[in-house]
Amino acid sequence: MSGLVRSVRVLKHLGNPSRAVLSQQLLVAKFSTSLARFKTYPPHTLIDMPALSPTMEAGNVCAWKKQAGDTLASGDVLVEIETDKATMDFEFQDDGFLAKILVPDGTNDVAVGTPIGVFVTEAEDVPKFADFTVDAAKSAPKAVDSSAAASDSASASASASATPNAASNAPTSTSSAPLGRIFISPRAKMVALEKGIKISEVKGTGPNGRIITRDIENFKPVLKTETQAEAKQSKSEAKSSQPAASAAYVDTPISTMRSVIGKRLRQSKSEAPDFIVSSNVSVSKLMQLRASLNQSSEGAYKISVNDIFIKAIAQAALKVPAANTHWIEKDNVLREYKQVDVSVAVSTPKGLLTPIVSNVESKGLSQISSSVKDLAKRARDNKLLPEEFQGGTITISNMGMNPAVGMFTSIINPPQSTIVAVGAVQRVAIEDPIAESGISFDDVITVTGTFDHRVVDGAVAGEFMKTLKTILENPLQLLL
Numbered sequence: 001m002s003g004l005v006r007s008v009r010v011l012k013h014l015g016n017p018s019r020a021v022l023s024q025q026l027l028v029a030k031f032s033t034s035l036a037r038f039k040t041y042p043p044h045t046l047i048d049m050p051a052l053s054p055t056m057e058a059g060n061v062c063a064w065k066k067q068a069g070d071t072l073a074s075g076d077v078l079v080e081i082e083t084d085k086a087t088m089d090f091e092f093q094d095d096g097f098l099a100k101i102l103v104p105d106g107t108n109d110v111a112v113g114t115p116i117g118v119f120v121t122e123a124e125d126v127p128k129f130a131d132f133t134v135d136a137a138k139s140a141p142k143a144v145d146s147s148a149a150a151s152d153s154a155s156a157s158a159s160a161s162a163t164p165n166a167a168s169n170a171p172t173s174t175s176s177a178p179l180g181r182i183f184i185s186p187r188a189k190m191v192a193l194e195k196g197i198k199i200s201e202v203k204g205t206g207p208n209g210r211i212i213t214r215d216i217e218n219f220k221p222v223l224k225t226e227t228q229a230e231a232k233q234s235k236s237e238a239k240s241s242q243p244a245a246s247a248a249y250v251d252t253p254i255s256t257m258r259s260v261i262g263k264r265l266r267q268s269k270s271e272a273p274d275f276i277v278s279s280n281v282s283v284s285k286l287m288q289l290r291a292s293l294n295q296s297s298e299g300a301y302k303i304s305v306n307d308i309f310i311k312a313i314a315q316a317a318l319k320v321p322a323a324n325t326h327w328i329e330k331d332n333v334l335r336e337y338k339q340v341d342v343s344v345a346v347s348t349p350k351g352l353l354t355p356i357v358s359n360v361e362s363k364g365l366s367q368i369s370s371s372v373k374d375l376a377k378r379a380r381d382n383k384l385l386p387e388e389f390q391g392g393t394i395t396i397s398n399m400g401m402n403p404a405v406g407m408f409t410s411i412i413n414p415p416q417s418t419i420v421a422v423g424a425v426q427r428v429a430i431e432d433p434i435a436e437s438g439i440s441f442d443d444v445i446t447v448t449g450t451f452d453h454r455v456v457d458g459a460v461a462g463e464f465m466k467t468l469k470t471i472l473e474n475p476l477q478l479l480l
Helices: 001-013 017-037 123-129 141-162 164-169 185-194 213-217 228-237 256-271 286-298 306-318 365-380 458-472 473-480
Strands: 046-050 058-064 077-082 087-091 096-102 115-120 274-282 325-328 334-337 342-344 347-350 352-353 393-397 418-422 426-431 439-452
Touching: 058 256, 077 115, 077 213, 096 123, 115 123, 141 228, 185 213, 256 352, 274 342, 286 306, 286 439, 286 473, 306 342, 306 393, 306 418, 306 458, 306 473, 342 365, 347 365, 439 458, 458 473
Parallel strands: 342 393, 393 418
Antiparallel strands: 046 115, 058 077, 077 087, 096 115, 274 439, 325 334, 347 352, 418 439, 426 439
């Protein structure tokens, strides 16, 4: 404070009392701003938005399970977070008290690392955080800029008082610099760049006026009003009197999951030099085996064609291990797995998920069937755990439930090297010398494998497809 008094005394000696008073007020305002900015709070810890999956960049705060003032114990569920893949409970790992919720329920696109709450160890410290904000824990650029501007004004006033003649003879000019910076989430900034939107024109609706992805996606640019002269010229230059058709479309904001799916698929197609091998497989024996198993189960289980394919893929992968190998770029290795964890493509309302049936080679068809049904249900309910959809050594994508899909190709799920696409059962005529007409009918499924050529050579891919076809056409091999 003594430095402030000395500064005021120096200004008073400059000869202009009114300017000295003004400068004194500016310096006092600067000091008051600094006090507010550096207000001290009891010892505390900021609770940041956690990264609950490797691909998570932002999350949605669904519901707080604790409120300000509640006691926290290690393992307590603090808040429900929606990630790019699932809705998960964030468990706190310390004992103490929740002092303040910084990001309320229903807030979307909260970047990983953004403070969402305050934790203290003493109950009496909780009321002291009633007015706490995120800015209180960080440096405040706007406050610094304002203080600097006040300091510059005081210096300018002092100079003007010291040289009144120069000040009176010099032309006056005023200029102002932009104050502060625009607060915007990283994802919102990326979307704005992609759409060519000026963020200075967007009004933020996030915490403390922060611009979030929803603000960018909902932004409607202000159209320039056409002057009368321009309108007249437009009419004279119009070549058709027919009115323009109104736009018939609906914009849906890209969800976090859909964005991650897009990035992963783009990564796969841009980095993996894939190639495709297709084969027609007779499944008449397979269908008979399935019907027999389900009939004898007395309702204990119901085997699907997909369950049998999962088991067959696992056996083929063990016989041709290159198909069960990952390309690990960062370690510069090809990682061949001894177990087969099959990622099963499941369609959900929010996008495609690939829950994993682990150690398929050691499971029977009834176990596989039970696992697939449970994983698929929880995938559609957005209740999968991270370890249940992250990983896998090989993938199956089955569209056989749609009779119109005879054959399709699929995109590799990196770092995997193989994905098998299964089409619908087709009834086809085949040559049969035994039949009176020389023709009989067979149930056939087109199976298409997509392979990463960095890992699987063409001949190896052909061997894998041959092995898979042999197992499927002789399904009793699944019992070996």
